[in-house]
Amino acid sequence: MELTGAQIIIECLKEQGVDTVFGYPGGTILNVYDELYKHSDEITHILTSHEQGAAHAADGYARATGKVGVCMATSGPGATNLVTGIATAYMDSIPVVAITCNVGVSLLGKDSFQEVDIKGVTMPITKHNFIVKDVTKLADTIRRSFYIAQSGRPGPVHIDIPKDITALKTEYEYQKPEEIHPQTDEIREEDLDKAVQLIARSERPFVFVGGGAVLSGASEELKQFVDKIQAPVADSLMGKGAYDGRSQNYTGMLGMHGTKTSNFGVTECDLLIVIGARFSDRVIGNSSTFAKNAKKIHIDVDAAEINKNIQCDCSIIGDAKVILRKLNARIEPLDHTDWLNHIYSLKQTYPMTYHKDVLTGPGVVEKIYAMTGGDAIIATEVGQNQMWAAQFFKYDRPRRLITSGGLGTMGFGLGAAIGAKLGCPNQLVFNIAGDGCFRMNMNELATASRYNIPVIEVILNNHVLGMVRQWQTLFYDQRYSNTILNDKVDYVKVAEALGARGIRVTSNEELGPALKEAMESDGPVVIECVIDCDDKVWPMVAPGASISEAFAEEDMQNGK
Structure with a gap:
């Protein structure tokens, strides 16, 4: 026709x-x-x-x-x-x-x-x-x-x-969409065999998972792989939920704001198996010292990522789900009990902590996790709010963390949360934001109101550009150039003016009732959580330092 x-x-x-x-x-x-x-x-x-x-x-x-x-x-x-x-x-x-x-x-x-x-x-x-x-x-x-x-x-x-x-x-004539097949053309038998050999010889294997494992839908194959080789697992920001964040083998994020367990474990391992990650600078820190004692296997669908940032000993190019399935069929079950026990001891020695006596970003995220049982989609903006959402919410399945990883786009989260809610209407959807990020695209609250889209916007309002201020505190002798937002903006009134419900929270006691009200609402709700301007994301690796040099608040207090 x-x-x-x-x-x-x-x-x-x-x-x-x-x-x-x-x-x-x-x-x-x-x-x-x-x-x-x-x-x-x-x-x-x-x-x-x-x-x-x-x-x-x-x-x-x-x-x-x-x-x-x-x-x-x-x-x-x-x-x-x-x-x-x-x-x-x-x-x-x-x-x-x-x-x-x-x-x-x-x-x-x-x-x-x-x-x-x-x-x-x-x-x-x-x-x-x-x-x-x-x-x-x-x-x-x-x-x-x-x-x-x-x-x-x-x-x-x-x-x-x-x-x-x-x-x-x-x-015009109707055509049925072309079927999408996993990319397998470049999966070579010799690469699989080499990987199997490296895994069999390893005594301290460590698995690092990136966004490619999420995109390929490889979660089940990944779990089987980890169970078979008995290895600890860290992830990137984009890899959240590919491996169950509640598992004992899970060690948390790797890199600049990764856990000490992940950073120290990767530094100590003798084999690093990287699945669908691109060795971002925020993950590897000093490239010359990154996992320097380990052989490295890199599994990725994009050949351009192989040896781009880190030289690897073995690479397998293709769909991660297919590759893991093939590896699982070839690998014999391994016993790495001593290595895993060492990792478990690191988790006990270096837990993720924060000040629980006052309202804080990590406390807000943990409360959201507790009240939803982890059954929610979490969108984020960029900066401290993003890191806290990655660190203190346990993602037990993929596609639950919606965040701008590579570009780090302030103003991303609210629009993304609206899209996620429309795509998954039966899921609770939160957007964790800083006050600086919220200002970037807060006009999209009018979109949520126009269509009565029940997204929950949680503003961690510290009245500053938090992550930039953190760097200014640690590396710029507290010269707070253009990062203070202590002005007259009233976010509750902004929310109401744009057609949403607005709630201000200033204490831990007020947080639970506010979240309960928001979760029961049939329209958009903004919860402004007023936190201290000097709350920081811990641990941290200084720019250009090795990930083994991760430090936390207690290290600074002890003069380390």
């Missing part, structure tokens, strides 16, 4: 099973929005307060569900407002399809009103991008974009469509 470009866009979204789109209309994309209006019973469109919020919501939807998130914007500033959200998804390998419309083909390159070369802008921050100047190629481009976003190492894809292409007509 013959359809316009705008109609083809909608039909292709329906082909791909898209049920929710986040966006903001404008002149060049009006034809598409006109068709969305006609198909509102099949595709729900969420009008965000800002295009960046749309990109973050699509990202959060994708992280929580495992499906492709979709966002839309018009040309010029509409398109450029998506850029931070696209880059956030790119850094964390999240499947998002961003659709923008541009000025007509004849006006491209002429500095037309609201014209930007958005394809050029997004090229470095997308897995692939397109500009469609021929309506006959539109459907296939959209289909290819969804395939690229999901296959191999996932990532965002951007499609730019000139306005006249959305009005032109061409033949």
Whole structure:
């Protein structure tokens, strides 16, 4: 049948099973929005307060569900407002399809009103991008974009469509989406054999899990692998929930704000098995001393990550779930009781602690965990709030922590929480925020109110940019340059003005009732938790130091 470009866009979204789109209309994309209006019973469109919020919501939807998130914007500033959200998804390998419309083909390159070369802008921050100047190629481009976003190492894809292409007509025929298969072409038998040999010879193996294990759905295979080789497990921020955070073998996060148990254990191990992680600088610290006594096995779907930051002794390229299944079939059960007992003793010696006599960030997160039993999706902003959410909530399954890891995007969490809640409507969804981050995109609270989306926004209000202040305290002789936010903003009134319920909490005694009220609400709630401006994230590794040099508050008090 013959359809316009705008109609083809909608039909292709329906082909791909898209049920929710986040966006903001404008002149060049009006034809598409006109068709969305006609198909509102099949595709729900969420009008965000800002295009960046749309990109973050699509990202959060994708992280929580495992499906492709979709966002839309018009040309010029509409398109450029998506850029931070696209880059956030790119850094964390999240499947998002961003659709923008541009000025007509004849006006491209002429500095037309609201014209930007958005394809050029997004090229470095997308897995692939397109500009469609021929309506006959539109459907296939959209289909290819969804395939690229999901296959191999996932990532965002951007499609730019000139306005006249959305009005032109061409033949359209329904196509069933191409099936996504795990990437296995580069899994080599000799690599598997070498890994098995290294594992068999090891006396002190340690498993480090990253976001790739979450994306590949490898949790069950990972558990079998860990049980078989009897190894402790640490994770990255992106790897949370791939391995059960309540397990005795779990040691916590690795790196700059990782536990001492993880940092010391990796330093002492003789074999480090890395699954779906990219050796971020925040994880490895000083690269020359990172796990220097260990052989290293790196399992990753992206060959470009192999030996990029850390040289490895063995690499297996391909889907982590498939690789672990193959390794599990080849490995004999091993006994590392003495090594595990040593790790357990480290956990006893270096527990995660905080001041429980006053309201603190860690205490708030632990209370949320206790009151939900861990059955909640936790979105975060970036900084201290993010680290506390990673450290003090036990993630027992994947896709429960929704956070900007690679890019570290302040203002990410609220939009992402909205997307996660729409993708998983039966789950409690919290966004843990600092007051600085909340200011970045607090306008999305109006989005939650407009659609009565019951997300719970928890603001850890220390009246400062907490993580930056922490660095200024420790490394800049307490020169607090532009990090103090002790002004007249009333977040409870802001919440109420934007249509949400606002609650202020200043003590531990007030926290439980406030959380109970929020969890029972059928609309958005903001809980402002007023904490001390000098609460810090512990442990910490100084920039450029070895992870074995992790220090905590008690170390500073003891002059270490």
